[in-house]
Amino acid sequence: RARSDPFLDRTARELTSIFNGIEDEDLDCRHGPGVVADRLRANTRLRIRQWPDRSSQSFPEETYVIPNWGWHADLHGVRSLGILEEPPVKVVFVPKTLKTPRVIAVEPSHMQFMQQGLMRFMVGRMETSDMTKFSLRFSDQQANRDAARKASVDKQRCTLDLKDASDLVSLALVQRIFVNREILNFLEDSRTLHAILPDGTSLVLSKFASMGSATCFPIEAFVFYCLIQAAVHEHLGLTPNRGTIERFSAQID
Numbered sequence: 338r339a340r341s342d343p344f345l346d347r348t349a350r351e352l353t354s355i356f357n358g359i360e361d362e363d364l365d366c367r368h369g370p371g372v373v374a375d376r377l378r379a380n381t382r383l384r385i386r387q388w389p390d391r392s393s394q395s396f397p398e399e400t401y402v403i404p405n406w407g408w409h410a411d412l413h414g415v416r417s418l419g420i421l422e423e424p425p426v427k428v429v430f431v432p433k434t435l436k437t438p439r440v441i442a443v444e445p446s447h448m449q450f451m452q453q454g455l456m457r458f459m460v461g462r463m464e465t466s467d468m469t470k471f472s473l474r475f476s477d478q479q480a481n482r483d484a485a486r487k488a489s490v491d492k493q494r495c496t497l498d499l500k501d502a503s504d505l506v507s508l509a510l511v512q513r514i515f516v517n518r519e520i521l522n523f524l525e526d527s528r529t530l531h532a533i534l535p536d537g538t539s540l541v542l543s544k545f546a547s548m549g550s551a552t553c554f555p556i557e558a559f560v561f562y563c564l565i566q567a568a569v570h571e572h573l574g575l576t577p578n579r580g581t582i583e584r585f586s587a588q589i590d
Contacts, residue, residue: 345567348577349514352563355466356459356520361400364523366454369551373446374427382446387416389423389447395526396451425533426547442532442547451527452551459520459555468582472589473558484590494590499561503548506560511545514563524552565589 368382385402403411426442433439444452463473474480488494499505508528515521529550531541546553569585570577 342567344571344577345563346513348567348570348582349516349563351577351579351582352468352559352566353515353518353520355462355468356518359458359519359523363458364396364401364454365457366396366401366450368446369449369453371449371549372443373449374424374443375446377446382450384411385415385447385450387418387447389418389420389526391420392451392526395523401451401454420530423530425531425539426529426542426549428532428534428547430535439548442529442549444529444549444551448527448529449551455523455527456551456555459552459559463555463559468579468586469559469562471586472562475555475558481590502561503546503553503557504544506545506557507543508545509543510560511556514560524556527552562589 368379370379373382388396388398388402398412398415399406399409402415403409424445426444428440428442430438431441460475463469464476484494485496488496511524512521515524524545528546529542531539532547533539545556548554566577566582566585566589569589570581575581
């Protein structure tokens with residue numbers, strides 16, 4: 338059972354409000370450039386042939402699987418997947434340093450398709466809200482580089498480098514932060530449920546997403562930002578609200 342943390346819960350309630358109001362036109366779903374678990378080439382991914390039943394409420398087939406209503410007949414060829422039929426992410430190792438590889442998970446193409454749209458929506462909201470735009474930057478890293486350079490000179494700030502950061506973001510934590518928000522349904526419906534390891538072992542995923550999911554990094558950044566804001570408010574004995582969050586945002590890069 339999660340411990341009581343009114344600072345985190347109040348901070349999360351304020352911050353997650355920036356994602357309110359999701360319309361179909363807000364989600365620009367498209368296929369990414371990387372490798373996918375079903376090994377489909379870029380041009381063959383365009384014709385989606387399977388879709389999870391549980392994703393249909395957030396991502397209805399008639400809106401996302403076909404390009405327009407003129408292709409409606411093609412929906413008859415799309416296989417509906419029950420939970421037990423859903424393909425897993427495939428865990429692979431890619432070069433990171435000379436000593437250690439990076440562990441990532443390759444997503445099925447139809448899941449990555451949903452995640453790409455959700456990632457663009459979230460990044461757009463985070464980069465335009467006054468509560469987050471000074472801290473969470475994805476499109477332009479120049480401000481982050483400038484802050485790192487300044488901190489190395491004046492020693493007034495530090496950088497937190499978390500080991501295996503994406504593994505620290507559990508599904509339970511994401512559910513707590515986004516509780517009662519509409520976007521949580523989208524996050525869960527576009528999340529792959531289990532993974533298969535190189536030795537063939539199948540695991541149910543307790544963390545929110547593996548590296549390889551398009552939503553992994555935006556959620557990771559947002560969750561850590563929530564935790565930092567909550568810690569600052571608790572340290573100063575302040576009740577989190579929009580004004581105080583905006584004030585501290587400029588100090589968190």
